Amino acid sequence: MRIPDKVVASVFEPLWDRYEGSLRLKTLTKLNDSQWQSPAAYAEHQNELLRRVITHAVATCPFYQERFTAAGIDPAKVSSIADLAGLPLLTKADVRENQSRLISSRYEKSQLVLAKTGGSTGISLEIFCDRQGVEMRQAAALRADEWSGWRLGQPMAAIWGNPPVPRTFRNRMRKLLKDRIIYLDTMRIDSAAIDNFLGEWEATRPGLLYGHAHSIFILCEALRDRGLTLNPTGIVATSMMLIESERRVIEEVCGIKVTNRYGCEEVSLISCECEEHRGMHLNADHNIIEFLRDDGTPCAPGEDGRIVVTELINFGMPMIRYEVGDRGVPSDRTCACGRGMPLMEHVTGRVADFLVATDGARVAGISIIENTLTKLPGIVQMQAVQEEPRLVKVNVVRGDSYGADTEQGLRQSMKGFLGQDVEIQIEQVSQIPQESSGKYRFTICRLKDQATK
Ligand SMILES: [Zn+2]
Structure with a gap:
């Protein structure tokens, strides 16, 4: 039985905050008020907080x-x-x-x-961030999610790498009662994964379509080719540059505007964007x-x-x-x-092509980086370039703790994502420069017909 969205919003979400002792929804209420204050009042508020933090x-x-x-x-x-x-x-x-x-x-x-x-x-x-800061960060993200047309309590669909699997009782309850999220794993997008996602979409009816800008585009492009549409009430594209031509494809398939959002994990x-876009x-x-x-x-x-x-x-x-x-x-x-x-x-900001696995599945470049750079010790910066279907060059800026284990881990991870018979050439570089436009290109796919996808 599906729990009504309003019950999730008005009962389970506040109960969860109370159980966790979290400021998240209280802060959301404050933020929903403060957004209407004047620019001068904002500046005054910022200056006061600035003095406190410094x-x-x-x-x-x-x-x-x-x-x-x-x-x-x-x-x-x-x-x-x-x-x-x-x-x-x-x-x-x-x-x-x-x-x-x-x-x-x-x-x-x-x-x-x-x-x-x-x-x-x-x-x-x-x-590192203190707990209250994390809760306030979560509230700001929720406010921005609501600008897209999504409402607290509605299920979400995330186009993201490495969907978390709830293992503890607490996290299973959380998923059942409030975080009703379906995923399309960007570490592997093929027709079977899209079919499975569409089945879950029917059953869950998400309000929000959320994910890396380029990954949402890849999904919507595949749906357009099949003559299919989606009907979320909000779309939040984040973590990467939203390219204008890709935005149009997403909006054509979903029938609503994309809400472009910019942030990074560090702050x-x-x-x-608000509803004016x-x-x-x-x-x-x-x-x-x-x-x-x-x-x-x-x-x-x-x-x-x-x-x-x-x-x-x-x-x-x-x-x-x-x-x-x-x-x-x-x-x-x-x-x-x-x-x-x-x-x-x-x-x-950042752009990242999808790379292509040997069995034809597409793997989001941004997810490849997130699954290697942050998990293996000693990699300061990296970029992967797929030169040929079975050849990927990885440029790596090494840190102090880079060792043989890191290199082996990197090779194994890349083969795991793309196919065991893909040759991985690791090259040491002193830096990975920004392009003249200011873009950071995390991954580059040089395969014909795939480079723009
Ligand atoms: Zn506005």
Whole structure:
């Protein structure tokens, strides 16, 4: 028997939060109110949180104590992000080399939640966040999900790599009562997987279609070729650049607009389109987002620059002026929806082709990276290039703990994804550069007829 969506939203979701002692839905209620405040009220709110987080960071994280002292910045005299212009950006190398010195002495590492991330640039990092920060991050994601037309309580369909299998009683209950999610595993998309997904779709009737932008496109393209449609109430495309031509295919097959969302695991959600779909609203409740020229000065509206985020809600491992690695364009337009958070126009981030397994199944490049980079020790950054059906070159930037085990693990994983008789050539490189457009290309498929898919 199907539990009505409204019962899930009004009974099981709040009960689950109470059981877990979580701030998630309380924060969602606050965020649903705060989004209508004026831009000036937002700025004031951000400045207050900024002062709190930097005071905390300088008092409890040796890394920031040194950084602020060296830059000659007194936290007590900071009133807005402009006062931090002289503070060097927090780079991925800083995070990797100073992990313990970035963690606040107010927390035990064991109290914090670890996110191992492939990051926006394919560089592996370990980021910790305190529990309240995680719950607030979840609330911001839920608010953005609701902008797509999905409503809390409706089931979801995720186009994602490695669907989790609930093993504990707690997680099985959670799946049954509230997280009613079906998956299309992007580690293996073929007709049988799509048939199975469509069967589950019929039985579950998801409200939200959610996943990597390019993977949603691959699904919708296959459905279009079969003359089929889907009927979600919202579509959230995330984690990758949403290409305009791909967006059109998704919208044709689903009959509704795609909600483009941008974020990375290291900090809270960065920005998301509202129902107007004209630019993305910055998550000004939880982040201060700067767009910087190469000389470090702020971009003018409409000018492309480096995206730098100061997260206002992670006190476990504060992220202050973190350089995400993507580029974006700030905007001074106001949105017709009436929300007070500023807009950004456009983001240039990661792209990743699907690779093709020897049996013809397609494997999402982004999932390949997530399943190797974050799981094997010692890989700093990587890129996989399928030169021929049975030849994949993997460019690897090695870290200190890279060893024979890493290399063997990488080879085995790649063969497991693509086929045992695929030759894997691993090459050591010093870096994997951004393309001139600003894109990071995680995987490249050079097979004819597949390169654009
Ligand atoms: Zn809007």
